[in-house]
Amino acid sequence: MLRKKLKLDEKPAASGELCASTGVFSLSQYANIPKAKIGASEDKPQVNQTKPELDGPIAVPTIPTDTGSLPYWQQVYLVERKLSAALRKVALPSDVAACYDPIEYASEIHCAYLRRFLDGPKPVLFVGMNPGPWGMCQTGVPFGYVPAVRDWMGLRGTVSKPTPELAARPVQGVSDLPRGAMERFMEDALQQARIANDLKEVPVGCVFVRSDGSTETIIARGCNLVNETKNATRHVEFICIDQALEYGRQHNVTPPEAIFSTVTVIVTVEPCIMCAAALIELGVKEIIYGCRNDRFGGCTVLDVARLLGSSIPIRGGVRDVEAMELLKEFYKGENPSAPIPKPRAKKHENL
Ligand SMILES: [Zn+2]
Numbered sequence: 001m002l003r004k005k006l007k008l009d010e011k012p013a014a015s016g017e018l019c020a021s022t023g024v025f026s027l028s029q030y031a032n033i034p035k036a037k038i039g040a041s042e043d044k045p046q047v048n049q050t051k052p053e054l055d056g057p058i059a060v061p062t063i064p065t066d067t068g069s070l071p072y073w074q075q076v077y078l079v080e081r082k083l084s085a086a087l088r089k090v091a092l093p094s095d096v097a098a099c100y101d102p103i104e105y106a107s108e109i110h111c112a113y114l115r116r117f118l119d120g121p122k123p124v125l126f127v128g129m130n131p132g133p134w135g136m137c138q139t140g141v142p143f144g145y146v147p148a149v150r151d152w153m154g155l156r157g158t159v160s161k162p163t164p165e166l167a168a169r170p171v172q173g174v175s176d177l178p179r180g181a182m183e184r185f186m187e188d189a190l191q192q193a194r195i196a197n198d199l200k201e202v203p204v205g206c207v208f209v210r211s212d213g214s215t216e217t218i219i220a221r222g223c224n225l226v227n228e229t230k231n232a233t234r235h236v237e238f239i240c241i242d243q244a245l246e247y248g249r250q251h252n253v254t255p256p257e258a259i260f261s262t263v264t265v266i267v268t269v270e271p272c273i274m275c276a277a278a279l280i281e282l283g284v285k286e287i288i289y290g291c292r293n294d295r296f297g298g299c300t301v302l303d304v305a306r307l308l309g310s311s312i313p314i315r316g317g318v319r320d321v322e323a324m325e326l327l328k329e330f331y332k333g334e335n336p337s338a339p340i341p342k343p344r345a346k347k348h349e350n351l
Pocket residue numbers: 235236237271272273274275276
């Protein structure tokens with residue numbers, strides 16, 4: 001577990017002041033104070049041992065009743081989960097702004113790492129790590145330099161984000177985008193979502209960012225145009241796909257579809273199943289979204305990437321609160337193209 005330091009805009013208290021207000025800090029002193037639960041899965045042990053042991057997306061194991069027969073990496077992961085749960089009971093001093101636990105929010109890549117390298121008994125060395133902005137904080141892999149984890153080890157997986165997440169220490173997962181760029185591009189996508197709202201479209205905005213290794217360029221941007229075109233497929237991702245193809249033609253990319261392997265998709269709402277499948281089939285480099293789409297999401301409702309055997313990095317939760325607020329605002333009003341709800345027949349009590 002990594003603990004992010006203090007509120008960055010505050011001066012740390014002198015050691016004497018800290019001791020005066022909190023006493024000598026020790027885990028035992030602050031332990032056993034109930035805080036958040038780690039997850040319902042621990043209450044309902046369940047093991048799925050049929051998951052493949054080869055590379056590719058993997059399921060994060062839940063706590064079983066008998067761990068002895070599990071592969072080593074799963075046994076270690078379950079021990080980590082127990083330690084995380086114990087640490088959650090530690091009440092943080094008031095001058096600690098946040099606590100990052102990549103075992104949880106980066107569990108997919110972390111488990112992929114364990115599964116790859118923990119194939120038998122190993123001597124274990126516990127090391128206290130300085131919680132820097134990169135490494136395990138971003139990837140879930142100890143000392144995990146992003147290009148080494150992604151390109152050399154070839155590990156893939158969704159990286160969520162800690163709660164709370166410090167603005168000065170954002171978690172970007174295995175993204176190629178430089179620090180801070182993700183939020184900047186998401187602001188551009190949010191602007192598009194606000195335009196959609198003005199147009200009485202479902203407020204979803206998107207930008208396609210092309211990266212050539214040194215610079216990032218927005219090559220497509222747009223918002224939903226379903227109502228305006230009266231075409232249910234004109235989701236913003238398809239609007240941007242068309243723009244990107246046109247960009248490829250104008251810049252002599254051959255074939256134009258080759259452009260997608262350099263594209264990071266930044267969209268305010270999790271792509272729906274249709275759009276997620278299209279983006280994955282086109283081979284975009286990565287997908288970053290804001291809030292979840294609990295009804296039609298191509299990750300949360302149906303894991304399209306897994307279904308298609310894709311290892312494209314996908315992550316959500318970037319400025320998700322703002323994206324969700326726009327949706328809530330929109331649905332408080334009236335979608336002009338929404339179907340008129342049919343009145344439900346009254347149930348007969350004797351039936
Ligand atoms: Zn869609």
